[in-house]
Amino acid sequence: MFTKSFAPLVATLAFASAAPAPAVIPQDPPYYLKPTARAPGTAVDGGVLNAVNGGLFIGQDTTTDCPGSVYPCDTFTNITAITVSNSGSGASMDAYVPGGQIAYINATGEFGYTAAHAQNVPSTATQKGFTRIEVFGPRETYATVTFKGSNWLACPVEGAASVYQVNAAAVASKTGCVGFEMAAIEVGSSEPQAYEYVAPYTVS
Known part of the structure; x- marks a missing residue:
C-alpha cells in the first residue's frame, strides 16, 4: 500500500472586497x-483534500493500493485527483x-x-451534481468544483486533531464545520494518478 502526503498550498494572491462572479464553462x-x-483566514485554507478509506479528508494522507506483481506501480504519483465532466x-x-x-x-x-x-x-x-466553474475576479481567475451549485464544508473529525472530513454544503446539515471552495488545480495529464484509492467494499 502506498501513502503520500502533500504540504498545504498557501494562497498568495490578494483578494478584492467584491465577490467574483462565477461563470459555468460548458465543456x-x-x-x-x-x-x-480555499478559505482565506481559516485553519483549512490551502489544505490538500486527500482520498482516505472511501472519503475525502484534510489533514490525513492519501491511501492508495497497487498490485505490484502484475503492474508497474512506480508509474503513479499517488496524489489524490478527481475527474469531473461538465456534461453532467x-x-x-x-x-x-x-x-x-x-x-x-x-x-x-x-x-x-x-x-x-x-x-x-x-x-x-x-x-x-458535480460541476467545474471558472471564477473571474478583478485580480485573479481560478477554477472550483461545486456540488448542486454550492460549495463544501470541512467538518472536524472527532478524536483527530486538525483532521477534517469533506462534506457537500448542499446536502450536509452539520454544525462546527468550516465552509470552503474546492479549488480545482489541473494535474496536467489524462494519465491516472493512482492504480486505486483504498475504499471499503461494504456500504450502507
Whole structure:
C-alpha cells in the first residue's frame, strides 16, 4: 500500500472586497483535478483534500493500493485527483483500476467513492451534481468544483486533531464545520494518478 502526503498550498494572491462572479464553462471533455481547500483566514485554507478509506479528508494522507506483481506501480504519483465532466455525467476518482471508482455524495453529505472492482454506490447517495466553474475576479481567475451549485464544508473529525472530513454544503446539515471552495488545480495529464484509492467494499 502506498501513502503520500502533500504540504498545504498557501494562497498568495490578494483578494478584492467584491465577490467574483462565477461563470459555468460548458465543456464536455473531462478535467483531471487535484482538489485543495480555499478559505482565506481559516485553519483549512490551502489544505490538500486527500482520498482516505472511501472519503475525502484534510489533514490525513492519501491511501492508495497497487498490485505490484502484475503492474508497474512506480508509474503513479499517488496524489489524490478527481475527474469531473461538465456534461453532467458525474465525477470519479482518477484511478487506473478497471471499472473505475465512482465519486458520490452520501445522504448525510460526506464525499465518498466506490471501492475498486465494485460499483457499490449507496442507494441513498447522489452521483450527479458535480460541476467545474471558472471564477473571474478583478485580480485573479481560478477554477472550483461545486456540488448542486454550492460549495463544501470541512467538518472536524472527532478524536483527530486538525483532521477534517469533506462534506457537500448542499446536502450536509452539520454544525462546527468550516465552509470552503474546492479549488480545482489541473494535474496536467489524462494519465491516472493512482492504480486505486483504498475504499471499503461494504456500504450502507
